[in-house]
Amino acid sequence: MTPKDSLPHGAPSANRAPLPWARLALAGLGALLVLFIVGPLLRLLILATPASLGEALRDQELLASIALTVSTATAATLIGALLGVPLAYLLARRSFRGRRIVEALVELPVVIPHPVAGIALLLFLGRNSAVGGAFARLGLEFVNHVPGIVAGMLFVSVPILVSGAREAFRAVDPRLERVARTLGDPPAVVFRRVTLPLAGRGVLAAAVLAWARSVSEFGAIVILTYNPQVASVLIYDRFTTLGLPAAVPASLLLLAVALGVFALVRMLQPAERR
Amino acid sequence: MIRLEGLSVRVGDFLLQDISFEVPAGGYGLLIGPSGSGKTTLLETVAGHVAPLGGRVHLHGEDMTGVTPERRGVGFVYQNYHLFPHLDVRENIRYGLVRGPLSAPQQMERVRELAELLGIEPLLDRSVHRLSGGETQRVALARALAPRPSILLLDEPFAAVDPATRHNLRRELRAIHTHERVTTLQVTHDFDEALRLGDVVAVMAEGRIAQLGRPDEVFRFPNSAFVARFIGTGTVLLGEVTRQAPFADGDGPFAAWFDSTPLRLEIVAEREGPAHAVLRPEDLMLSREPLQGSARNRFAAVVSRVERVGPVSFVHLDAGRPLTAAVTTASAEELGLQAGVDVVVTVKATAIHLV
Numbered sequence: 001m002t003p004k005d006s007l008p009h010g011a012p013s014a015n016r017a018p019l020p021w022a023r024l025a026l027a028g029l030g031a032l033l034v035l036f037i038v039g040p041l042l043r044l045l046i047l048a049t050p051a052s053l054g055e056a057l058r059d060q061e062l063l064a065s066i067a068l069t070v071s072t073a074t075a076a077t078l079i080g081a082l083l084g085v086p087l088a089y090l091l092a093r094r095s096f097r098g099r100r101i102v103e104a105l106v107e108l109p110v111v112i113p114h115p116v117a118g119i120a121l122l123l124f125l126g127r128n129s130a131v132g133g134a135f136a137r138l139g140l141e142f143v144n145h146v147p148g149i150v151a152g153m154l155f156v157s158v159p160i161l162v163s164g165a166r167e168a169f170r171a172v173d174p175r176l177e178r179v180a181r182t183l184g185d186p187p188a189v190v191f192r193r194v195t196l197p198l199a200g201r202g203v204l205a206a207a208v209l210a211w212a213r214s215v216s217e218f219g220a221i222v223i224l225t226y227n228p229q230v231a232s233v234l235i236y237d238r239f240t241t242l243g244l245p246a247a248v249p250a251s252l253l254l255l256a257v258a259l260g261v262f263a264l265v266r267m268l269q270p271a272e273r274r
Numbered sequence: 275m276i277r278l279e280g281l282s283v284r285v286g287d288f289l290l291q292d293i294s295f296e297v298p299a300g301g302y303g304l305l306i307g308p309s310g311s312g313k314t315t316l317l318e319t320v321a322g323h324v325a326p327l328g329g330r331v332h333l334h335g336e337d338m339t340g341v342t343p344e345r346r347g348v349g350f351v352y353q354n355y356h357l358f359p360h361l362d363v364r365e366n367i368r369y370g371l372v373r374g375p376l377s378a379p380q381q382m383e384r385v386r387e388l389a390e391l392l393g394i395e396p397l398l399d400r401s402v403h404r405l406s407g408g409e410t411q412r413v414a415l416a417r418a419l420a421p422r423p424s425i426l427l428l429d430e431p432f433a434a435v436d437p438a439t440r441h442n443l444r445r446e447l448r449a450i451h452t453h454e455r456v457t458t459l460q461v462t463h464d465f466d467e468a469l470r471l472g473d474v475v476a477v478m479a480e481g482r483i484a485q486l487g488r489p490d491e492v493f494r495f496p497n498s499a500f501v502a503r504f505i506g507t508g509t510v511l512l513g514e515v516t517r518q519a520p521f522a523d524g525d526g527p528f529a530a531w532f533d534s535t536p537l538r539l540e541i542v543a544e545r546e547g548p549a550h551a552v553l554r555p556e557d558l559m560l561s562r563e564p565l566q567g568s569a570r571n572r573f574a575a576v577v578s579r580v581e582r583v584g585p586v587s588f589v590h591l592d593a594g595r596p597l598t599a600a601v602t603t604a605s606a607e608e609l610g611l612q613a614g615v616d617v618v619v620t621v622k623a624t625a626i627h628l629v
Contacts, residue, residue: 175356178323181343182350183370184421193369197360 048252056249066253069230072146073214076153080161081207088165107159114219117155121224125151148225153214160213164206168199205268212261275299276320276425276459281329285315290481297474302451303459304468307478313461317427320459321348334424349418353430355410357402363413364398370421388416391450408439419454428460444470465505469493477501498629499550508554509597515543536594540570540623550629555588555600557625560617562609570623577615580606593619
């Protein structure tokens with residue numbers, strides 16, 4: 001019997017359960033926050049009558065805008081995945097000079113206010129800049145064109161994609177890869193037979209989250225490419241020019257897209273993290 | 275055959291240095307040492323996962339120092355086995371065969387053969403998440419052996435299983451070793467395992483090989499106090515060696531005193547001065563009355579504790595210095611040994627080994 005075991009009942013110990021009133025207070029605080037999230041969304045969903053949804057689905061401008069949003073977000077995610085997944089693997093597996101710096105730089109967009117990102121991208125990719133000018137000569141224009149939307153989305157979503165994929169790779173025990181090597185597989189084959197099957201869901205979840213981030217982007221896009229309008233810009237535009245009721249159907253449709261993506265991400269995440 | 279020549283390996287800010295030893299073809303070698311002595315890293319260096327700073331790794335007669343792991347012909351079993359979690363038992367075992375020269379039916383035949391050898395046939399269709407420690411271990415062994423490696427590297431293969439399973443696995447491993455004729459190098463921290471399994475043992479300490487030899491030799495003649503303590507050879511006493519006949523000349527062993535207050539023991543020594551003496555438990559004879567005979571070291575002690583391990587009992591003694599004796603449990607009972615009993619300890623001068 002350890003000294004701790006021999007303490008009389010009711011004696012203070014470090015891990016006793018909180019008193020009932022304390023538990024109640026903790027639960028109350030948590031409930032307030034949850035209500036703050038659920039409340040506004042429910043308030044919006046109450047407006048989702050068949051009439052308003054029908055109106056939204058007949059609105060050609062809105063449908064075109066959602067199609068534009070979905071396709072540009074998909075393009076941004078594919079570009080991000082093409083460039084970011086190999087980088088994520090490198091960051092997870094190799095130690096090289098400057099790895100920490102690269103890791104920090106890739107996460108930097110998280111802390112940059114989105115309009116600031118938009119201004120920076122505008123200066124970098126505008127026709128009068130060296131980079132933007134070079135692209136323009138190749139026929140690729142960003143500002144007030146669709147590629148500008150993709151650029152804004154990519155900038156803000158890349159941290160989510162790279163850090164998510166990096167953690168997914170990091171969760172694969174390198175000893176599994178080493179065992180596979182001794183069983184006769186060169187590194188590329190080990191990646192295909194062991195690493196990717198084990199990290200795949202996590203990488204996919206990161207890509208879906210990055211896609212959702214792109215769909216919801218407003219601040220950077222509104223500065224780079226106001227027209228053609230992605231869904232978030234369209235909602236803002238209708239709200240400022242036509243008022244609140246005009247913004248609701250579009251908001252409902254975009255909310256539906258977001259909730260669908262959210263469900264997909266939850267399904268992709270491993271059970272223990274749900 | 276595994277031959278390491280002057281190998282040095284960096285592990286973080288820790289260095290393995292001057293590692294040289296050989297496990298002959300078909301032999302069974304053991305690496306033993308405290309945790310953190312670099313044993314796992316040494317195995318990973320043999321497998322090619324870690325590049326050495328210097329030295330050579332020869333496997334089956336070829337210099338493999340710069341060769342990638344997939345071309346070394348080694349099987350590797352980690353301490354926690356690391357089965358592929360996305361594959362079932364059968365596919366785990368078959369992993370190393372899939373890209374090999376065997377046809378699919380031949381691969382299945384090899385999987386079945388190994389499953390039979392290891393007694394895991396009923397598990398083949400199971401998920402690896404539903405295996406016990408012993409079963410996981412057998413699957414990991416089968417997976418490593420499937421492509422017929424000429425070398426098998428085992429990292430503490432019995433650490434994660436219960437003692438009964440360990441006993442069975444150890445016997446099976448010896449049988450498999452013979453059946454598959456695979457040169458084996460195993461990491462362990464259990465010297466008992468080395469005595470039972472090994473042809474050659476390397477005791478590692480602080481990144482170097484402290485002693486290399488046949489397990490029974492190392493057990494009988496540890497070359498340092500560290501090795502003696504680590505492999506549990508017996509009580510290690512620090513003392514002073516002096517010649518019994520101070521004016522006697524000549525080379526070779528001489529009769530001497532070993533003083534380790536309050537004990538003065540007669541020994542046979544080859545040099546004077548400070549030394550460690552190893553008293554092996556089985557060399558300490560216990561009696562209630564002084565024994566007759568030629569053994570000349572006799573001293574009194576008090577039993578402080580009796581620890582029964584099956585047919586053998588370890589008797590912990592206080593003779594001014596703590597000592598441990600091993601007697602059969604039958605004679606411990608016959609002598610009525612229990613805490614507080616006075617005994618006479620007898621030990622032959624030639625049984626005391628200096629390191």
